[in-house]
Amino acid sequence: MRFRVILSIFLISLVIFFAYNLGDDTPQLSEKHDFYSSSSDCVDAPNVVSIEFQQSTVTLPSHETLLIQATLKDSSGAVVGIDPDWSTEYGSITPIIGLQQARFTPGILSQTNIWACAGSINESITVNVIQGNVENLIIHSSKENFSSDESTIITLQGEDIRGNIFSLYPPTQNWTYPEGSMLSISNEITWNPKHTGWHNISVQESGIEAELSFNISHGAPIRLSIIGDGILITSDESVEMQSVLVDADGNQWPVMGNWSTGNIVASEWLTDLGDRAIFNGWTVGSWKIFSEYTYQETGQFFASEYDILVSAGELNQILLDGHGMTFTVDEVLNLNPRAIDSAGNTIQNIQMTWTINGQVSTGTLEENGYVFSTETIGLYEIQVISEGGSASITCDFIHGDAIRLVLTETNSNQLTVKSGEMIELLTEGEDQYGNRFALNVEWSLTNGTGDMNPSSRGIGYYDFKPGDASGFVMMEYSGLGLSEQIVIEIKPGDVKKLRIEYEGELKQGNTVRLLISAVDDSENIVSFCDANSAIVTSEIGSVIRENNQIYLKFKGSGSTTIDVGCYGFKETFYLQVEDTILWGLFEDSQKVIIFSSLILMLIITILLVIMIQRSRSEYDEYEEEPLLPLIPGINPNFNTNIPVIPPLPVAPLPLPLPPLPLPQVVQTPLPQAVVPQQIATPKVETKEEKLGNAMNLLGQTKLKAEPEKVVEKESNIIEDDDLSWI
Numbered sequence: 001m002r003f004r005v006i007l008s009i010f011l012i013s014l015v016i017f018f019a020y021n022l023g024d025d026t027p028q029l030s031e032k033h034d035f036y037s038s039s040s041d042c043v044d045a046p047n048v049v050s051i052e053f054q055q056s057t058v059t060l061p062s063h064e065t066l067l068i069q070a071t072l073k074d075s076s077g078a079v080v081g082i083d084p085d086w087s088t089e090y091g092s093i094t095p096i097i098g099l100q101q102a103r104f105t106p107g108i109l110s111q112t113n114i115w116a117c118a119g120s121i122n123e124s125i126t127v128n129v130i131q132g133n134v135e136n137l138i139i140h141s142s143k144e145n146f147s148s149d150e151s152t153i154i155t156l157q158g159e160d161i162r163g164n165i166f167s168l169y170p171p172t173q174n175w176t177y178p179e180g181s182m183l184s185i186s187n188e189i190t191w192n193p194k195h196t197g198w199h200n201i202s203v204q205e206s207g208i209e210a211e212l213s214f215n216i217s218h219g220a221p222i223r224l225s226i227i228g229d230g231i232l233i234t235s236d237e238s239v240e241m242q243s244v245l246v247d248a249d250g251n252q253w254p255v256m257g258n259w260s261t262g263n264i265v266a267s268e269w270l271t272d273l274g275d276r277a278i279f280n281g282w283t284v285g286s287w288k289i290f291s292e293y294t295y296q297e298t299g300q301f302f303a304s305e306y307d308i309l310v311s312a313g314e315l316n317q318i319l320l321d322g323h324g325m326t327f328t329v330d331e332v333l334n335l336n337p338r339a340i341d342s343a344g345n346t347i348q349n350i351q352m353t354w355t356i357n358g359q360v361s362t363g364t365l366e367e368n369g370y371v372f373s374t375e376t377i378g379l380y381e382i383q384v385i386s387e388g389g390s391a392s393i394t395c396d397f398i399h400g401d402a403i404r405l406v407l408t409e410t411n412s413n414q415l416t417v418k419s420g421e422m423i424e425l426l427t428e429g430e431d432q433y434g435n436r437f438a439l440n441v442e443w444s445l446t447n448g449t450g451d452m453n454p455s456s457r458g459i460g461y462y463d464f465k466p467g468d469a470s471g472f473v474m475m476e477y478s479g480l481g482l483s484e485q486i487v488i489e490i491k492p493g494d495v496k497k498l499r500i501e502y503e504g505e506l507k508q509g510n511t512v513r514l515l516i517s518a519v520d521d522s523e524n525i526v527s528f529c530d531a532n533s534a535i536v537t538s539e540i541g542s543v544i545r546e547n548n549q550i551y552l553k554f555k556g557s558g559s560t561t562i563d564v565g566c567y568g569f570k571e572t573f574y575l576q577v578e579d580t581i582l583w584g585l586f587e588d589s590q591k592v593i594i595f596s597s598l599i600l601m602l603i604i605t606i607l608l609v610i611m612i613q614r615s616r617s618e619y620d621e622y623e624e625e626p627l628l629p630l631i632p633g634i635n636p637n638f639n640t641n642i643p644v645i646p647p648l649p650v651a652p653l654p655l656p657l658p659p660l661p662l663p664q665v666v667q668t669p670l671p672q673a674v675v676p677q678q679i680a681t682p683k684v685e686t687k688e689e690k691l692g693n694a695m696n697l698l699g700q701t702k703l704k705a706e707p708e709k710v711v712e713k714e715s716n717i718i719e720d721d722d723l724s725w726i
Contacts, residue, residue: 045082045119047074053116053125062160063132066104068093068125070116084116091129109164131166134158134206138165141191141212148196148249149219154189154212156203168205176202194249219247224257224302226291232309232349238280239308243291257291257304281310311348312341315388318352322372322382323393329433330400332373335365337384337391352386375433399437402429405477405484406436410461416489419524420496422465423488424455429480441479449473450490466490470524492526498564498571499523507578508557514550518567527567535565540577 052071060066072080083100086093091107093114104114106129115124136159141152158168169185177183180194183201191201193216202211228241243257254275261267261279266287271278279289289306319338327333339347354362356372357380365372372382377399383392409415410424417423428436438460443452448468452475455461466473469490476485495518504512514536516529531545536552540560544551552562557577564571 042085042117048072048080048118048121049075051121051123057126059128061132062106062162068102070100084118088114132160135161137208137210139210145215147217147219148193151192170205174204196251218251221245224293224304226304226306233281234311235281235313241277255293257293260290262288315339316341318389318391320391320393322395326396328400332371335370350386352384355383377435399435400431402480405482406430407486418491419466419520425462427460441477444476492524495526498569500573508580511553529566538562
């Protein structure tokens with residue numbers, strides 16, 4: 001009974017234990033830890049409370065080993081010098097006695113745990129074993145014999161020193177495979193061939209090489225082709241052809257097709273040899289050759305054609321255009337080469353070698369379609385040579401149309417000339433390529449610029465001699481519808497004489513400034529003479545030197561001379577000095593006129609005042625005189641109330657200066673034809689009449705003494721109805 005109870009308890013405990021372990025998710029490392037923690041195999045070390053490692057996780061290549069250091073400590077932190085017990089999941093571990101160390105040698109490529117235990121303490125370190133050095137390569141493919149339409153998968157594996165096998169994917173630069181084929185490397189290595197035949201593929205990895213061989217056959221045909229040894233033949237030649245099938249990668253293999261031509265006449269020239277045929281050319285023209293084939297495996301029908309161009313026979317002559325002709329560089333010469341046989345048939349596409357003036361120019365002419373052009377003027381010899389014949393022509397190329405005019409100075413091209421000298425100019429037209437040619441032009445020169453005359457050297461040459469102008473002068477020339485401008489610098493020539501100019505009027509009493517200059521033959525000023533370098537003498541006046549200037553004050557008048565010396569030259573100049581009023585007392589005739597006018601106005605003003613005073617005195621005397629007795633024979637009953645008609649104003653007469661006495665016409669009137677008008681009117685002048693007579697006398701005096709403009713000015717001063725002075 002007791003045994004059954006004990007057995008039941010053991011079975012229940014066993015069930016509970018397995019149930020607990022089956023429901024526990026703790027990894028295997030925990031199981032190992034529990035095992036070693038409770039194992040009685042651990043070294044007896046009751047005082048050890050901790051085991052420490054330098055690292056918790058280590059990555060280790062498979063070909064290497066790892067030295068692990070464990071440090072055992074007691075509760076006070078002191079190191080306990082006891083070697084722990086070591087164990088590992090994969091690989092092997094070798095303890096190093098007395099150093100608390102162990103050396104780990106990896107096994108499989110996996111993550112593994114290494115334990116160290118002492119007493120009740122068990123600690124572990126994790127080692128991640130990775131691929132190490134490759135010691136061997138293993139290569140194989142899914143198939144070795146296949147068509148060019150297919151592909152194969154290549155498997156490459158490496159083996160390390162521990163015997164671990166792993167997949168390798170070296171980059172394409174590590175592979176050697178046939179040119180034209182394609183090698184693709186991703187999660188797998190795939191090779192797509194292209195050409196038929198035996199091909200090798202090799203790879204290098206870690207200094208180790210592996211190789212595979214493949215036998216590639218053609219793929220499924222996609223077309224039929226005719227391969228011939230030429231499509232251009234002469235009537236003396238023949239063409240050999242072959243009928244082949246072609247797959248998608250261009251691989252070809254011959255087949256026995258059915259041969260025919262598109263022309264019944266040409267069928268006589270075609271010889272059927274199964275997979276080959278020979279065509280003999282006889283007549284010039286284009287001919288088509290046909291081949292037909294049915295693929296036995298699929299029953300697919302294929303057809304192909306081949307064009308053959310039969311040309312003339314052997315070359316007999318080459319004809320060219322343009323011999324003896326003249327062209328401009330703006331034009332082109334189409335050589336239009338024509339090769340003909342003895343019968344006159346044109347021979348196409350013959351090999352020709354071209355030379356231009358002895359220089360080989362075949363490529364240039366062929367690229368330009370045998371059209372010759374040049375930018376340089378001259379005589380050209382063009383020659384063509386071909387097997388069996390040759391030809392040559394000579395043509396002349398001259399300048400093209402001018403696009404601009406060019407002018408040069410023939411000696412120094414400086415466009416500089418001294419006054420009095422002459423330079424030779426050359427006018428040319430220039431075409432678009434820079435070729436120049438002499439050209440006569442029309443000149444447009446402003447006055448004083450100089451003379452431009454054709455030179456004796458011929459077309460385009462001109463002699464230019466400067467005129468009076470100096471410095472930079474501009475002139476225009478034109479021709480062929482073009483015009484240009486040039487600037488020529490005219491420099492002063494050598495001093496040939498002196499020149500004198502006057503600033504001011506040559507009149508007696510005036511002072512003028514002398515401008516003395518040294519000039520060349522063209523009167524261009526070379527230099528000026530200042531007061532310190534010029535010698536001036538004259539009998540008509542005095543020379544004044546002031547502020548580096550020379551002045552001449554004229555004391556006399558008339559014709560005279562003035563002597564001037566400067567720069568080693570001495571010149572005598574003639575001048576005419578005008579007379580002035582009052583002998584130049586005021587140095588200016590205008591000043592004399594102004595002073596004379598002022599004096600005359602003063603005299604007139606004084607005379608006017610005297611005459612006005614005199615007229616007022618006479619008027620007072622007249623009022624005191626009695627009336628004159630009546631003349632006998634006049635009716636005493638004459639109506640005295642008849643209005644008195646004032647006498648008509650008397651036209652003023654020129655009076656000499658000084659003024660004459662006032663006329664006494666009013667006091668002693670003479671008898672007139674109309675008696676009543678002279679005796680019936682009392683001879684009493686009104687104030688207006690007396691003022692009018694006075695003004696008449698004054699007007700006569702002013703007419704003789706002053707110009708008309710002065711009379712007008714005075715008449716505006718006093719109005720006829722102004723009696724304010726009475």
